[in-house]
Amino acid sequence: MFYLTNAVIDPRARARAMANAHSGGFVSFEGWVRNHHQGRGVIGLSYHSYQEMALSEGAAICRQANERFDVDAVECVHRLGDLGIGDCAVWVGISAAHRAAAFAACEYIIDQIKLHVPIWKHEAYADGHSEWVGCVGCHSHRGTGGANERYVRQMAFPGIAENGQRRLRDSHVLVVGMGALGCPVADSLVTAGVGRVSMVDGDTVDISNLHRQPLYSENDLGRKKVHAAADRLRVRNADVDIVPVAAWLDDHGAQKLIQTADLVIDCTDSAVCKQRVSTIAKLRSTPWIVVGIYRQDGGIYVSPESSADGVCWNCLTGGSSTDCTVSGILGPSATALGALAANEALKRLAGMYSGLVGRWSVLEMGEGRWTTFTPRRQQDCDCRVSDDAVELCEAGPEYTWLDIRDESERLESPVARAVVVDSLVLDARPESVLRPDKRYLIICKRGTRSLRAVHTLRARGWKQVWSLQGGVKTALAASVSAVEA
Amino acid sequence: MASITVLFFASLREQAGISQQTVMLDRDTTPEQLFARVCTEHGISIPVGGLRVAVNEQFADWSCRLNAGDRVAFLPPMSGG
Numbered sequence: 001m002f003y004l005t006n007a008v009i010d011p012r013a014r015a016r017a018m019a020n021a022h023s024g025g026f027v028s029f030e031g032w033v034r035n036h037h038q039g040r041g042v043i044g045l046s047y048h049s050y051q052e053m054a055l056s057e058g059a060a061i062c063r064q065a066n067e068r069f070d071v072d073a074v075e076c077v078h079r080l081g082d083l084g085i086g087d088c089a090v091w092v093g094i095s096a097a098h099r100a101a102a103f104a105a106c107e108y109i110i111d112q113i114k115l116h117v118p119i120w121k122h123e124a125y126a127d128g129h130s131e132w133v134g135c136v137g138c139h140s141h142r143g144t145g146g147a148n149e150r151y152v153r154q155m156a157f158p159g160i161a162e163n164g165q166r167r168l169r170d171s172h173v174l175v176v177g178m179g180a181l182g183c184p185v186a187d188s189l190v191t192a193g194v195g196r197v198s199m200v201d202g203d204t205v206d207i208s209n210l211h212r213q214p215l216y217s218e219n220d221l222g223r224k225k226v227h228a229a230a231d232r233l234r235v236r237n238a239d240v241d242i243v244p245v246a247a248w249l250d251d252h253g254a255q256k257l258i259q260t261a262d263l264v265i266d267c268t269d270s271a272v273c274k275q276r277v278s279t280i281a282k283l284r285s286t287p288w289i290v291v292g293i294y295r296q297d298g299g300i301y302v303s304p305e306s307s308a309d310g311v312c313w314n315c316l317t318g319g320s321s322t323d324c325t326v327s328g329i330l331g332p333s334a335t336a337l338g339a340l341a342a343n344e345a346l347k348r349l350a351g352m353y354s355g356l357v358g359r360w361s362v363l364e365m366g367e368g369r370w371t372t373f374t375p376r377r378q379q380d381c382d383c384r385v386s387d388d389a390v391e392l393c394e395a396g397p398e399y400t401w402l403d404i405r406d407e408s409e410r411l412e413s414p415v416a417r418a419v420v421v422d423s424l425v426l427d428a429r430p431e432s433v434l435r436p437d438k439r440y441l442i443i444c445k446r447g448t449r450s451l452r453a454v455h456t457l458r459a460r461g462w463k464q465v466w467s468l469q470g471g472v473k474t475a476l477a478a479s480v481s482a483v484e485a
Numbered sequence: 486m487a488s489i490t491v492l493f494f495a496s497l498r499e500q501a502g503i504s505q506q507t508v509m510l511d512r513d514t515t516p517e518q519l520f521a522r523v524c525t526e527h528g529i530s531i532p533v534g535g536l537r538v539a540v541n542e543q544f545a546d547w548s549c550r551l552n553a554g555d556r557v558a559f560l561p562p563m564s565g566g
Contacts, residue, residue, distance in 0.1 A: 120561065120565070132496040132561065155535060156532050163537075
């Protein structure tokens with residue numbers, strides 16, 4: 001339970017009162033009034049509160065600690081009024097069967113009280129002045145996200161504040177591609193205090209990269225980009241968990257990385273990679289931002305919160321990409337695009353509004369022109385899954401399953417309930433396979449060929465056909481038994 | 486019009502010179518609008534970015550709609566513990 005008191009706190013008496021036969025350990029924390037604060041001599045202080053709210057918030061924190069940790073009892077008392085040097089200002093006591101839970105709960109409670117219980121400290125200094133102590137800017141609270149001098153200008157921005165900063169701290173962003181676009185993106189996210197930033201790129205630093213990739217130096221030549229970037233970013237902000245992945249993104253790796261991220265930012269220059277990232281992000285409903293640049297002209301797409309409702313790279317551009325080794329590029333143009341992507345990312349993570357969501361925005365730096373479009377799904381695009389594909393959990397007994405995989409794929413992952421059909425026969429003579437009064441679910445390995453088959457059949461008037469979204473690969477990963485049943 | 490009680494604490498109370506006041510507001514006023522109004526009225530110079538707002542003893546969003554009888558508290562950065 002949580003109490004406020006104007007009387008002296010007696011830690012020993014409080015600890016004794018918590019003794020019980022079930023508990024194997026007891027952990028307590030005492031906050032004392034010290035004689036200095038940020039280099040100034042302190043002679044005394046007073047605590048003031050918004051009493052009704054302090055009591056309800058304090059009780060809620062103790063209740064949460066009880067629920068989260070395996071503890072027997074939780075007690076907390078906070079002083080109000082005038083205190084002298086050495087007085088006990090706050091006391092937290094936890095009894096538990098085992099010590100680990102008691103330590104963890106104790107730390108949790110004192111951290112939460114500092115952040116969320118409306119109590120304010122007014123300090124009197126040896127130099128005759130007195131001041132209200134604000135946690136914003138207080139060095140002792142670095143890394144709590146809600147109270148950090150590092151972010152004080154950012155937190156003054158409407159829409160970020162303490163809450164937005166906490167949301168940034170609790171977020172994980174995956175940056176794909178650590179070239180001219182990825183460098184400014186990762187740098188902005190890390191310095192803004194995003195809790196975890198993963199970076200994936202298999203490339204090494206080359207001398208021709210340095211004019212446009214600001215995280216690398218001449219000392220990094222020949223190193224993996226993600227390792228050089230991680231070293232640089234860790235000294236930019238030691239509070240951030242930086243995860244370098246020195247690899248090219250294949251399907252398997254992409255699935256794994258994308259599903260753990262709150263947001264994916266695609267900064268690659270490869271159309272294949274951009275299509276892969278967008279398709280998987282859509283499949284996983286992971287929010288997704290993509291940037292691309294050609295000479296001085298760049299584009300940015302910010303997916304809706306549920307990226308499944310958005311488009312893929314093919315829908316946006318017809319699958320194009322550019323290679324700057326041929327076309328040439330100005331470093332600052334890429335930096336500008338990267339900064340734009342990072343700006344959108346911060347707003348998304350902090351829960352702020354952005355007019356760019358769901359839009360494909362093109363910045364022509366040569367012309368000084370900024371144009372935004374609402375992109376539409378291409379009619380024949382593989383990503384157009386919502387009407388033509390069904391997820392495994394939706395594929396009830398009303399469907400007859402047709403397996404169009406080749407023999408080796410079928411042997412690798414057998415699906416007993418499906419009827420094997422030659423895709424050439426299905427294409428050439430559908431009437432020999434399908435009956436107009438039945439519903440068919442066509443399956444292949446990844447859901448791509450089956451979707452194409454569905455589009456072809458529907459174009460010819462066979463409307464009762466659907467594709468298994470993600471194919472057998474995804475379905476098997478989701479539930480082996482359901483497919484085999 | 487709706488009658489709202491505004492509560493000031495710590496450094497804000499010092500700047501406002503009062504601990505609470507009652508104001509009449511148009512319906513659907515937000516805490517952000519209310520804060521701008523009391524800042525002007527009392528010459529408060531604390532930026533909204535570092536503050537939090539509570540409505541009826543619960544943390545609230547700066548853009549929520551206030552109702553008649555609400556108690557709105559503007560909370561400077563807390564420093565308990």
